[in-house]
Amino acid sequence: MRLALFTDTYEPEVNGVARTLGRWVDYLRRKGVPVQVFAPDPALGLPHGAAASVERFASLPFFLYPECRLALVNPVHIRRALHAFSPTLIHVATPFNLGLCGIHYARKYEIPLIASYHTHFDRYLPFYNLQWMVKMLWRYMNWFHYDCSRIFVPSASTKSDLLQRGWEEERLSIWPRGMDTKRFHPAVDRKGHLESHGIDSSNFIVLYVGRLAPEKNVDVALAAFAKFQRTACPEARLVVAGDGPSAISLKEQAEQHDIPVHFLGFTAGEELQKWYAASDIFLFPSPTETFGNVVLEAMACGTPVVTANRGGVTDTVEHGLTGFLCEQGDADAFCDALTELYENPLMRYRMASLALAYSRKQSWDDIFDRLLAECQLAACEGRSRIRHTK
Incomplete structure (x- = not known):
């Protein structure tokens, strides 16, 4: 399996999604799985180095969720990088610019596609007096995830919410979050x-x-x-x-x-x-x-x-x-x-x-082992899951 990850938030941004995806990529590398990440440049003042396996793009913050950044994408650059990497599975983690690029290339080149759902953006809208956008947002989210053979959600309650929205149960899998007990522990003066x-x-x-x-x-x-x-x-x-x-x-x-x-x-x-x-x-x-x-x-x-x-x-x-x-x-x-x-x-x-x-029972490696097995199965299912016509 060769995984291309498209995300609008990634390390060194410090939020739950970015840190979870960073851990996922680190785990895959330890397992010898090739990974290519497509992510925006982080906010100013956050150094990120120049990792060869992370393609970066200039970006602007998204007003509802500044931790997600709207990348100013270069389609030619992405196409070249994808052709050079030759992914067997595309993972879209956020439904914005780079996520859209991942969807586009999965459909265009008939590459198996998975998604992870991290944020209830519809619940943010009333706090910004934008509740009138809820129906429009859900139409977009349904379209965005339509061709994904699997959609990974962080909790049973999130899965239940999406089932009530009419999403297909066979495509929804729970990807819970683990805990690094060496980093978070009760010891303190x-x-x-x-x-x-x-x-x-x-x-x-x-x-x-x-x-x-x-x-x-x-x-x-x-x-x-x-x-x-x-x-x-x-x-x-x-x-x-x-x-x-x-x-x-x-x-x-x-x-x-x-x-x-x-x-x-x-x-x-x-x-x-x-x-x-x-x-x-x-x-x-x-x-x-x-x-x-x-x-x-x-x-x-x-x-x-x-x-x-x-x-x-x-x-x-x-x-x-x-x-x-x-x-x-x-x-x-x-x-x-x-x-x-x-x-x-x-x-x-x-x-x-x-x-x-x-x-202490929430082991990241156990969680990622299960996730990797589902990803490998999705990659093996091949092109037949892409349902949109070009």
């Missing part, structure tokens, strides 16, 4: 870490990690925390790790309502692991996740999770055992969950232990 950031180690720390954007419901996190801090735990502090278009308005909200929030900005690597492990609760109210990598990361660091009862996080968090699932958008419900965990340290400890045990 909590006192030293917090005090190095000007936070007293006696404070009760609630952590949010993720993009600061309307679809993540970070304003709900602030409202829930404010009530929790006011009514249950005056010594609580909220730490927000991330950046995005809502950063300024969230800081203004915190200042206006005198909410004790420590905004870190973009945080990654060892520093992020320390924040997970040093925090008492991880608060993540986003209702738009197809998986929610940050939830599994927090669990791997032994931090109890309070999250929304919608999307892929519901396949990771078992309510009352490995975390709490709250009604989306209900700040009072999130506040009640924070309060219950704060007032019951034994429950917090038990929940953290069960979450940690669950995360």
